[in-house]
Amino acid sequence: MITFLDFLRHLMETFQCRSTVNGYITFMFLITVSLGSACEAPSSPLCYRRNAKADIYICEWSFNTNASNVMFKFCFNDSTSEIKCENIIENPCQFIEELLTVGDKVDIWVEAHVGNSITCTSPRRSGILQDTVKYETPSNISVVWLKNNLSLSWPAAEENPALVEVWFQQYEHPTESWKNIITNTINKASMYKVIIENVLRHSSYQVKIRHRSTQARNPLWSNWSPVIIVPAALEQKPEVKSTTRLLNGTREVKLTWKGMPPAAALGGVMYSLNDTQTSNRCPCRMRRHDTHTNNYTINVSYSAVNITIIAKNAAGLSPPSIIQIPASPPANLKICDKTLLEMKRLKGTCLEFYELRDADLKPENVMTLTAKSKVKDKKQLQKNMKDYIRYLYFEHICDGGKPQTVKMCLFYKKEGVATRGPRDFRASDETDTSVHLSWKAIAYEHQRGFITHYKLCRVKISSQDEPKKCFNISTSVTKHHLENLTPGSKYNISLAGVTGAGEGLSALAIINTQPEKPANVWMSFGLLFIFFFLSTMCTIILKRIRAKIFPPVPTPVIIHFPSCPQVRQEVKRKEEVHEFTLHQLLSEKMTVSEEAIVPKGEQDYMTDDDVENERSDSEGSVDECVGPISTEKALKKQKITDLGQVNNELAMLIYRNGLVFDAKTDSS
Numbered sequence: 001m002i003t004f005l006d007f008l009r010h011l012m013e014t015f016q017c018r019s020t021v022n023g024y025i026t027f028m029f030l031i032t033v034s035l036g037s038a039c040e041a042p043s044s045p046l047c048y049r050r051n052a053k054a055d056i057y058i059c060e061w062s063f064n065t066n067a068s069n070v071m072f073k074f075c076f077n078d079s080t081s082e083i084k085c086e087n088i089i090e091n092p093c094q095f096i097e098e099l100l101t102v103g104d105k106v107d108i109w110v111e112a113h114v115g116n117s118i119t120c121t122s123p124r125r126s127g128i129l130q131d132t133v134k135y136e137t138p139s140n141i142s143v144v145w146l147k148n149n150l151s152l153s154w155p156a157a158e159e160n161p162a163l164v165e166v167w168f169q170q171y172e173h174p175t176e177s178w179k180n181i182i183t184n185t186i187n188k189a190s191m192y193k194v195i196i197e198n199v200l201r202h203s204s205y206q207v208k209i210r211h212r213s214t215q216a217r218n219p220l221w222s223n224w225s226p227v228i229i230v231p232a233a234l235e236q237k238p239e240v241k242s243t244t245r246l247l248n249g250t251r252e253v254k255l256t257w258k259g260m261p262p263a264a265a266l267g268g269v270m271y272s273l274n275d276t277q278t279s280n281r282c283p284c285r286m287r288r289h290d291t292h293t294n295n296y297t298i299n300v301s302y303s304a305v306n307i308t309i310i311a312k313n314a315a316g317l318s319p320p321s322i323i324q325i326p327a328s329p330p331a332n333l334k335i336c337d338k339t340l341l342e343m344k345r346l347k348g349t350c351l352e353f354y355e356l357r358d359a360d361l362k363p364e365n366v367m368t369l370t371a372k373s374k375v376k377d378k379k380q381l382q383k384n385m386k387d388y389i390r391y392l393y394f395e396h397i398c399d400g401g402k403p404q405t406v407k408m409c410l411f412y413k414k415e416g417v418a419t420r421g422p423r424d425f426r427a428s429d430e431t432d433t434s435v436h437l438s439w440k441a442i443a444y445e446h447q448r449g450f451i452t453h454y455k456l457c458r459v460k461i462s463s464q465d466e467p468k469k470c471f472n473i474s475t476s477v478t479k480h481h482l483e484n485l486t487p488g489s490k491y492n493i494s495l496a497g498v499t500g501a502g503e504g505l506s507a508l509a510i511i512n513t514q515p516e517k518p519a520n521v522w523m524s525f526g527l528l529f530i531f532f533f534l535s536t537m538c539t540i541i542l543k544r545i546r547a548k549i550f551p552p553v554p555t556p557v558i559i560h561f562p563s564c565p566q567v568r569q570e571v572k573r574k575e576e577v578h579e580f581t582l583h584q585l586l587s588e589k590m591t592v593s594e595e596a597i598v599p600k601g602e603q604d605y606m607t608d609d610d611v612e613n614e615r616s617d618s619e620g621s622v623d624e625c626v627g628p629i630s631t632e633k634a635l636k637k638q639k640i641t642d643l644g645q646v647n648n649e650l651a652m653l654i655y656r657n658g659l660v661f662d663a664k665t666d667s668s
């Protein structure tokens with residue numbers, strides 16, 4: 001037994017064959033247990049190297065037996081025809097170059113010893129051992145989608161390109177036959193690469209490959225790689241929704257997103273999150289945020305942050321989904337203390353300075369002082385900071401791995417005066433003593449400092465006696481009612497923003513107040529007077545014209561008997577004396593006139609009353625009756641008397657029914 005063990009030891013030292021303690025025991029078992037059955041010959045052995053530089057040769061053969069106690073003898077004869085045999089425990093077996101004749105043509109075979117007695121010998125194979133190269137099985141194959149091509153790459157076996165055979169099939173259609181291509185690899189950075197063209201990127205595939213040397217005289221195909229599953233390309237960026245919660249200086253951003261399509265999710269999807277705050281180490285250090293789930297919560301400071309989410313599968317990355325979370329300033333941002341930049345920085349703080357070019361707090365140009373920054377950096381930062389530009393200052397700390405903003409304020413390295421006045425400065429609704437003014441804030445880029453208030457000034461143009469008057473107006477108002485102006489004057493009104501550096505450029509407006517109100521009253525009075533005057537004149541002229549066209553009309557004689565009843569009675573008493581004479585005269589004359597003027601049919605118009613009136617007139621003494629009527633009567637009487645005196649011509653006015661007839665009668 002001891003000699004046998006010695007033999008074994010010798011065996012192990014001679015051959016570099018893979019042998020384990022297990023093999024050892026098996027071997028001992030093989031020796032002791034003997035099967036008396038016959039055996040089939042093994043195949044002739046195949047010996048190869050892994051690449052053209054290797055000095056280890058691997059030999060393998062096939063041997064079918066149901067016996068477990070088999071020992072092999074590997075034999076070869078070289079040019080000297082001397083046979084050399086080595087006992088082997090394992091198949092395949094490795095030899096170091098020195099044990100074999102590798103450069104010359106040799107015959108090789110194996111003898112299988114089953115039990116103690118039976119020996120089966122393989123056919124001989126002849127060739128030059130070093131010509132044969134068989135690459136390792138391709139492993140660690142990575143796949144990447146390039147548009148509609150699929151790129152495969154794996155560690156190269158040699159510097160030289162290899163020939164590769166690729167078999168592939170759509171994973172969703174496993175019943176379809178496999179497609180294959182044979183092509184040369186591209187060598188790059190000790191990797192082999194091959195591109196499968198014109199495959200469908202929205203589909204998943206299964207792929208297997210094998211490769212072989214293009215340089216060796218007798219190249220052997222490597223074993224097939226295991227089948228690898230290639231998921232479809234991730235064409236969509238993750239659809240992310242975010243909600244932000246403010247937590248005392250920290251913001252908790254909850255992100256949720258939709259899963260990827262099944263073909264792309266094959267083999268699993270990993271979501272990789274990245275935020276600009278940790279990648280800048282401000283204030284906390286970089287931490288990987290990777291997850292297989294569809295949600296993630298991330299803590300960020302109050303400063304603006306971009307969170308990038310990328311889905312990854314075995315065949316590549318999705319386009320990034322970028323969530324932009326703007327800065328969350330407090331409701332009323334304070335103005336920083338003047339000493340801000342002189343102050344010593346606390347350890348571990350991270351400072352940020354946003355250059356604010358417009359009113360929204362967009363980080364146009366951000367300067368950062370992280371915990372790692374040196375004094376030199378701070379000086380550089382101070383130097384880079386511009387005058388007249390507003391900065392938003394942040395102070396963050398990393399509190400137990402969570403970023404926290406402890407201070408936020410606005411400041412200018414140096415304030416200047418505003419380079420423009422308020423916009424749209426307008427005057428409206430001018431009255432005689434007041435005007436309404438309105439404006440909009442000074443454009444952000446022209447402020448160049450914190451506007452503390454507006455200065456509104458007014459000065460009367462072309463009047464030296466009235467001095468310029470100015471008022472302070474709060475920045476929160478955008479209109480003003482300017483009062484106590486002089487009526488009918490021209491004013492020059494200016495409005496300027498005032499910063500720490502002083503008064504800036506003004507917006508100007510020239511206004512004209514309306515003339516004084518009393519003047520108006522006088523004017524209307526004047527107009528009224530003119531109107532009255534004109535209308536009076538018109539009336540007079542009209543009256544004149546009328547008088548010319550229509551001479552004055554005698555008033556009809558109406559006798560009111562009751563006006564003088566006593567007189568009448570007295571008259572009645574005296575009547576008898578004069579009645580006769582008067583009556584005769586009147587009737588004589590009237591007959592003449594009546595017949596001459598009045599048309600026959602209208603004679604009735606001379607009513608009995610009239611006649612009676614006349615009769616009564618003639619009957620009564622008119623002279624004795626008091627009043628205008630009696631005067632008229634007297635006149636009439638006179639006329640009638642005159643008429644009687646005229647010889648040939650009779651001119652007479654007859655009044656009847658309110659009409660006046662100017663009648664001329666020729667007395668024939």
Ligand SMILES: *[C@@H]1O[C@H](CO)[C@@H](O)[C@H](O)[C@H]1NC(C)=O
Binds near residue numbers: 140
């Ligand atoms: C293959 O990948 C495994 C695990 O990913 C790694 O340990 C091994 O080193 C890789 N092999 C090569 C040759 O790159």
Ligand SMILES: *[C@@H]1O[C@H](CO)[C@@H](O)[C@H](O)[C@H]1NC(C)=O
Binds near residue numbers: 146
């Ligand atoms: C994919 O294959 C096509 C067809 O041969 C080729 O023209 C194209 O350049 C390839 N595209 C990429 C991205 O490799």
Ligand SMILES: *[C@@H]1O[C@H](CO)[C@@H](O)[C@H](O)[C@H]1NC(C)=O
Binds near residue numbers: 248249
């Ligand atoms: C908020 O933070 C400040 C300063 O870090 C701390 O003093 C205060 O107690 C915190 N408040 C809450 C409700 O956490």
Ligand SMILES: *[C@@H]1O[C@H](CO)[C@@H](O)[C@H](O)[C@H]1NC(C)=O
Binds near residue numbers: 305
């Ligand atoms: C976020 O992304 C936008 C667009 O790419 C960029 O303008 C902005 O500066 C980024 N913000 C931060 C805080 O990096």
Ligand SMILES: *[C@@H]1O[C@H](CO)[C@@H](O)[C@H](O)[C@H]1NC(C)=O
Binds near residue numbers: 470471472
């Ligand atoms: C306006 O404000 C300035 C600065 O605050 C002050 O010096 C000035 O007296 C104020 N003028 C008026 C009229 O209130």
Ligand SMILES: *[C@@H]1O[C@H](CO)[C@@H](O)[C@H](O)[C@H]1NC(C)=O
Binds near residue numbers: 494510
């Ligand atoms: C109005 O005032 C401004 C400044 O006070 C001055 O520059 C401008 O010439 C004035 N305009 C007139 C018409 O007086």
